[in-house]
Amino acid sequence: MATNTSGQAKLAIRNAGKRYGAVVALEGCALEVEANTIVSIVGPSGCGKTTLLWSMSGLHALSEGEILLDGTPIVKPRPEIGLVFQEANLLPWRNLLGNILFPFEVKGQKPDRAWIDHLLERVNLKGFEKAFPNELSGGMQQRASIVRALSLRPSVLLMDEPFGALDAFTREEMNQLVEEIWLETQTTIVFITHSIEEALFLSDKVVVLTPRPGRVLNVYDVPFARPRTMEVMAGKDAFDLHHRIKADIYGQQRSGGGAAAEASGAAAAE
Numbered sequence: 344m345a346t347n348t349s350g351q352a353k354l355a356i357r358n359a360g361k362r363y364g365a366v367v368a369l370e371g372c373a374l375e376v377e378a379n380t381i382v383s384i385v386g387p388s389g390c391g392k393t394t395l396l397w398s399m400s401g402l403h404a405l406s407e408g409e410i411l412l413d414g415t416p417i418v419k420p421r422p423e424i425g426l427v428f429q430e431a432n433l434l435p436w437r438n439l440l441g442n443i444l445f446p447f448e449v450k451g452q453k454p455d456r457a458w459i460d461h462l463l464e465r466v467n468l469k470g471f472e473k474a475f476p477n478e479l480s481g482g483m484q485q486r487a488s489i490v491r492a493l494s495l496r497p498s499v500l501l502m503d504e505p506f507g508a509l510d511a512f513t514r515e516e517m518n519q520l521v522e523e524i525w526l527e528t529q530t531t532i533v534f535i536t537h538s539i540e541e542a543l544f545l546s547d548k549v550v551v552l553t554p555r556p557g558r559v560l561n562v563y564d565v566p567f568a569r570p571r572t573m574e575v576m577a578g579k580d581a582f583d584l585h586h587r588i589k590a591d592i593y594g595q596q597r598s599g600g601g602a603a604a605e606a607s608g609a610a611a612a613e
């Protein structure tokens with residue numbers, strides 16, 4: 344399950360650097376994402392998480408380094424890569440189904456209606472196909488945007504704080520939904536979040552980035568079997584992992600990144 348048939352990582356980030364003028368957002372960032380896994384990326388605000396995700400999506404170019412999908416450099420958006428953002432970004436003048444079908448119309452591609460129906464059922468949106476975005480709750484809009492992304496059957500789903508704007512209860516429901524979808528599709532998912540809890544519930548690995556310029560400070564394996572129960576998530580192992588990740592993030596913020604840089608060197612040397 345760890346790698347695809349050729350043994351290479353699904354996504355390989357190599358020495359990724361990104362500058363916006365004088366601002367160095369990423370520098371020497373290296374990471375491999377194995378096929379059929381969920382990897383969460385956490386780190387202080389402004390450390391380059393979104394920058395990294397956009398680079399993975401092919402929406403913008405790196406200043407240095409490269410990101411490979413199945414061994415091929417990503418230089419532009421690829422159909423195998425789906426995206427979900429914090430905002431659902433539904434078109435307000437199209438109903439829910441119209442929004443899901445929109446990418447197919449743009450691509451001149453025939454939608455798989457049975458698959459779309461199945462996804463709508465799976466996320467509990469059956470019966471709302473004709474509703475317009477302003478008639479849907481935030482959670483429903485975000486579920487629609489997940490269906491829109493998955494309807495194209497991506498092999499990689501990139502999610503940038505997809506549930507950051509939702510209340511805690513809805514967010515937990517959405518986390519369970521992502522877990523269910525993953526158990527069914529095994530889509531490789533890269534998930535950015537500010538919530539360590541969310542990262543631990545969802546991920547096979549949690550990647551902690553340093554403050555800007557972002558690079559990988561530590562990667563934690565999350566060994567819990569799925570589906571993940573409340574008991575496991577409230578247990579000592581989850582608590583310890585949570586604490587270590589939190590210490591990484593807050594320790595760096597307090598030390599202004601110095602400890603982060605040292606730890607990063609140590610992690611790289613492992």
Ligand SMILES: Nc1ncnc2c1ncn2[C@@H]1O[C@H](COP(=O)(O)OP(=O)(O)OP(=O)(O)O)[C@@H](O)[C@H]1O
Pocket residue numbers: 363366367368386387388389390391392393394395555
């Ligand atoms: N288009 C841009 N032009 C100039 N600077 C940018 C641009 N996008 C991001 N930056 C800068 O790059 C750095 C990293 O930004 P990025 O959005 O990747 O951080 P982030 O980790 O996603 O933060 P947050 O957790 O707050 O979402 C920040 O200093 C930001 O100001």
Ligand SMILES: [Mg+2]
Pocket residue numbers: 392393394
């Ligand atoms: Mg961001």
